[in-house]
Amino acid sequence: MEMLNHLLYGFEVALQPLPLFLCFIGVLIGTLVGVLPGLGPVAAISLLLPATFHVPPVASVIMLAGIYYGAMYGGSTTSILVNLPGEAASVVTCLDGYQMARKGRAGAALGIAAFGSFIAGTVGIIGLTFLAPPLASMALRFGPPEYFAVMVLGLTILIFLAGGSMVKSLMMACVGMIIGNIGMDPISAQPRFTFHTDILLDGVGLVPLVMGLFGISEVFLNVEQSLTTRKVFETNLKGLLPNLRDWKESIGPIARGSAMGFFLGILPGGGAVISSFVSYGIERRLSRHPEEFGKGAIAGVAGPESANNSATAGAFIPLLTLGLPSNAVMAILLGALMIFDTPPGPRLVSLHPEIFWGVISSMYIGNAMLLILNLPLIGLWVKILKIPYPILFPLIVLFCLIGVYSLNNKTSEIGLMLLFGVVGYLMKKFKFDGAPLILAMVLGPLMDKSLRQSLLMSGGSPQIFFDSTICLALFTIVAVVLFVLPLLPMISRFRKKVGEVEESP
Amino acid sequence: MKHLDQYAGIFWLVVGGAVTFSSFYYGVGSPSEPGPGFITFLAGGALTVLSLILFVASARSKSPFQRLSHLWAGLETRKVVYILGFLVVYTFLVGPVGFLIMTFLLLFLLFRVQGSYSLKNVLLLSAAATVLSFIVFDQWLGVQLPRGFMGYLLF
Numbered sequence: 001m002e003m004l005n006h007l008l009y010g011f012e013v014a015l016q017p018l019p020l021f022l023c024f025i026g027v028l029i030g031t032l033v034g035v036l037p038g039l040g041p042v043a044a045i046s047l048l049l050p051a052t053f054h055v056p057p058v059a060s061v062i063m064l065a066g067i068y069y070g071a072m073y074g075g076s077t078t079s080i081l082v083n084l085p086g087e088a089a090s091v092v093t094c095l096d097g098y099q100m101a102r103k104g105r106a107g108a109a110l111g112i113a114a115f116g117s118f119i120a121g122t123v124g125i126i127g128l129t130f131l132a133p134p135l136a137s138m139a140l141r142f143g144p145p146e147y148f149a150v151m152v153l154g155l156t157i158l159i160f161l162a163g164g165s166m167v168k169s170l171m172m173a174c175v176g177m178i179i180g181n182i183g184m185d186p187i188s189a190q191p192r193f194t195f196h197t198d199i200l201l202d203g204v205g206l207v208p209l210v211m212g213l214f215g216i217s218e219v220f221l222n223v224e225q226s227l228t229t230r231k232v233f234e235t236n237l238k239g240l241l242p243n244l245r246d247w248k249e250s251i252g253p254i255a256r257g258s259a260m261g262f263f264l265g266i267l268p269g270g271g272a273v274i275s276s277f278v279s280y281g282i283e284r285r286l287s288r289h290p291e292e293f294g295k296g297a298i299a300g301v302a303g304p305e306s307a308n309n310s311a312t313a314g315a316f317i318p319l320l321t322l323g324l325p326s327n328a329v330m331a332i333l334l335g336a337l338m339i340f341d342t343p344p345g346p347r348l349v350s351l352h353p354e355i356f357w358g359v360i361s362s363m364y365i366g367n368a369m370l371l372i373l374n375l376p377l378i379g380l381w382v383k384i385l386k387i388p389y390p391i392l393f394p395l396i397v398l399f400c401l402i403g404v405y406s407l408n409n410k411t412s413e414i415g416l417m418l419l420f421g422v423v424g425y426l427m428k429k430f431k432f433d434g435a436p437l438i439l440a441m442v443l444g445p446l447m448d449k450s451l452r453q454s455l456l457m458s459g460g461s462p463q464i465f466f467d468s469t470i471c472l473a474l475f476t477i478v479a480v481v482l483f484v485l486p487l488l489p490m491i492s493r494f495r496k497k498v499g500e501v502e503e504s505p
Numbered sequence: 506m507k508h509l510d511q512y513a514g515i516f517w518l519v520v521g522g523a524v525t526f527s528s529f530y531y532g533v534g535s536p537s538e539p540g541p542g543f544i545t546f547l548a549g550g551a552l553t554v555l556s557l558i559l560f561v562a563s564a565r566s567k568s569p570f571q572r573l574s575h576l577w578a579g580l581e582t583r584k585v586v587y588i589l590g591f592l593v594v595y596t597f598l599v600g601p602v603g604f605l606i607m608t609f610l611l612l613f614l615l616f617r618v619q620g621s622y623s624l625k626n627v628l629l630l631s632a633a634a635t636v637l638s639f640i641v642f643d644q645w646l647g648v649q650l651p652r653g654f655m656g657y658l659l660f
Contacts, residue, residue: 193527
């Protein structure tokens with residue numbers, strides 16, 4: 001009953017005109033960036049972050065969250081119609097979605113992707129509603145050593161699941177940690193790595209960093225490949241409602257994808273990409289006709305699309321309850337909440353219930369909006385898909401420039417963004433993943449603080465990290481993830497597969 | 506060098522070494538009293554060790570020989586250089602010259618880099634995007650975009 005009251009309070013917040021309007025704008029922009037290949041939710045959220053500083057925190061976070069789960073919806077459209085993933089979590093949808101389109105069943109594929117996303121998104125939010133509050137109250141008992149251990153575990157799992165070379169991911173986490181600690185030391189107020197400049201005294205801004213690493217670098221990579229026009233499949237876009245047979249074949253995958261996506265979403269680094277892969281693998285294994293997979297099996301669209309949407313709701317759990325981001329999007333949201341002076345964590349639910357419950361309730365509304373938005377507007381998304389890249393990229397650059405400048409009205413921040421744009425471009429060339437860098441950069445100052453506090457508490461003895469059961473359990477998992485799991489052949493095959501997908505354009 | 510990761514290994518080795526060394530300047534402290542350079546010392550040290558591992562592992566790898574130029578083979582990288590050049594010039598001049606003129610020029614050049622549109626269309630598109638973004642961000646959202654010398658004449 002208490003939960004229902006909280007939820008009703010959340011709806012009261014989310015249904016106010018401004019949050020409701022921004023929720024709509026968020027899911028609309030999210031769908032748009034999901035549809036457009038080469039512009040993912042990380043870039044879109046970082047582009048729009050500065051614009052949200054002019055509205056109340058709750059409305060701003062509602063909009064940013066809307067972009068995230070909206071992008072998961074939109075990504076499927078491009079996969080199905082163009083055979084190009086709109087964003088990384090929709091890579092698997094290309095396999096069967098595009099084949100369905102080739103057979104003239106694009107409408108059914110788009111329809112089941114939208115309905116599956118809606119059902120899974122709602123299941124995920126219900127899980128978030130019931131799981132987040134008890135976890136937050138448990139997290140209140142965490143001290144600096146436990147926090148440090150949770151952050152180490154989060155980073156480790158992200159590095160492990162990032163795909164590709166683990167050494168490179170670890171290196172990027174170290175670089176992120178170093179960048180995160182540039183600026184004034186919070187304990188001694190001594191400037192670190194500022195090169196005697198004022199620009200770096202407050203640290204490296206999250207916005208110039210992510211816009212550079214994910215926005216500008218993406219433009220550089222796309223421009224040199226001469227992306228011009230895309231071939232869009234437009235056969236039979238009418239019958240968007242799946243028939244009874246489609247439903248029969250999809251309901252199981254949707255249910256399994258929803259449950260598994262949610263739990264994988266909670267894991268740091270797990271998120272939408274991994275869950276869509278796992279779902280596809282499971283569905284193919286469980287199917288009575290595995291030979292149809294890759295040739296237009298509707299279960300191959302329904303399962304992964306449900307899993308990636310459910311995962312987005314799961315990803316909010318560690319952020320809202322522990323204040324720890326589980327992926328790059330959550331890291332930016334954490335940064336945004338800190339800028340608004342409403343740091344997420346176990347106290348968020350008691351100190352800022354309007355944000356905690358408002359965001360959760362807005363996700364129910366946003367999901368419904370997405371379903372209404374996606375089906376009738378499919379023609380519009382198809383038209384947008386036809387905008388040639390030479391027209392699109394100057395506008396993306398313009399958005400980046402204004403966005404980063406508007407933070408502090410400083411052109412030096414544009415320079416910083418360009419620098420990270422070049423770094424991001426080279427990182428992608430040399431196959432270094434940006435996600436561990438962002439996460440470590442955001443967690444860097446928090447880890448520095450909790451590590452130093454723990455050591456001060458124990459008089460310098462590392463024993464403090466092994467005294468509590470929670471710490472001991474968390475560090476044991478870290479050791480298993482780093483040293484035991486990579487040795488298992490099945491796991492290394494899976495990491496390699498994810499790595500290949502994340503590297504593909 | 507026969508593998509691309511060796512270049513990356515050397516680069517990050519230098520960065521890691523520099524960070525580790527500089528951390529002493531800020532004060533590493535001791536485990537009982539960690540100083541401002543404590544965490545950067547740990548991160549820099551770890552980066553140094555990992556870079557060495559990457560360098561050695563790639564040197565011993567049996568994968569085919571890779572030149573740096575392979576990364577840019579068959580791509581139109583000069584476009585990236587042009588765009589970067591335009592953006593660097595924009596960063597330095599947008600303050601003194603102003604948002605409207607510089608953004609119009611930048612967009613004009615960016616639209617010309619990849620597209621094959623007529624001069625008239627590019628001029629129209631650049632002007633429309635510049636004016637629209639100025640109205641939305643400066644006039645409606647209250648972002649103080651740089652006025653430059655035009656500010657004295659127009660505002």
